[in-house]
Amino acid sequence: MTDFIRFFIPIYFILFFTVSFLGVSLAVAKKIGKNPNVLPRDGSAYALIGSYFKIILAALFIYTMLPLLFPATVPIAFRIDILDRNPLKYIGITLMMLAFIFVVIAQIQMKNSWRIGIDNVMKTSLITSGLFQFSRNPIFLGMTVSLIGFSLTFPTIIAFFFSLIGSILMQIQIRLEEEHLLKQHGSVYLTYKKRVGRMLSLY
Template identity: 90%
Template sequence: MTDFIRFFLPIYFILFFTVSFLGISLVVAKKIGKTPNVLPRDGSAYALIGSYFKTILAALFIYTMLSLLFPATVPIIFRIDILDRNLLKYIGITLMVFAFILVVIAQIQMKNSWRIGIDHTMKTNLVTSGLFQFSRNPIFLGMTISLIGFFFTSPTVIAFFFLLIGSILMQIQIRLEEEHLLKQHGSVYLTYKKRVGRMLSLY
């Protein structure tokens, strides 16, 4: 199990970011005629959030690669022994695979409305069908589930740090996007917001 996870984690994150960020970005860019990556690069607070996102993603990738290259050292640093159980590792792998599928499906269902960041130059359609009937943010939900699964497969304080900081940044981003969508779609978004939960609605 340990050797499998050692190779699984870096391969998983490479596939995750290649498909759900690079791949989807290329498809959407071709359709809308510009890059869907609209994160600002100025000195604003929003730009700072975007830079933190990139830093966390880079650190996550580096950590998994170091775990692959130095299996006798990195995975056991700050390990939480009580959670180091094969059952939790199996659950973690399952959650990560499920999260990957969830994110990709949600991105496909967003079609041309998908963006990395908030697009202030173009009005996008409000997507309320498919997975968006159950979650206003199925992509962020999937990313959160993926980080939970990662923590289960690699139960260390470092992995918990990625989960905690990643979740905080996503919750900030979600609220920024909510303000933008409310300005763009008004009462239509407000009605949708009341009907569907931020992360998950259970009927």
């Protein structure tokens, strides 16, 4: 199990970042004629949040490569022994795989509305079908589940730190995007917001 996780973790995150960020962004950029990464680079508070988000993603990616490079030390550094159980690792792996599929499906369903950040220049369509019938933020939901799965598969204090900080930053981003969508789509978004939960609606 240990050897499998040693290779699974880095391969998973390489695929996740390549497909969900780079691949989808390139596909959308080709269709809309602009970079879908619209995170600001000015001195605003939102730009600061975007910078923190990039730093956390970069640090997370580096950390997930370390088990492959240093298999004897990284998996046991700051390990949470009570959670270091094979059944929990199997659950974590399952959550990570399902989350990856979930995120990719949601991105495909967003079509040309996919953005990294808030697009204040080009108006995007409000997507309410597919996975968006059950979650207003299925991509962030999938990313959160993926981080939870990572923490179970690789139970260290550092992994849980990434999960916590990542979840907090995503919740901030979600609320900023909600304000933007309300301004763009008005009562249509308000009706959608009342019908569908921020992360998940069970009905």
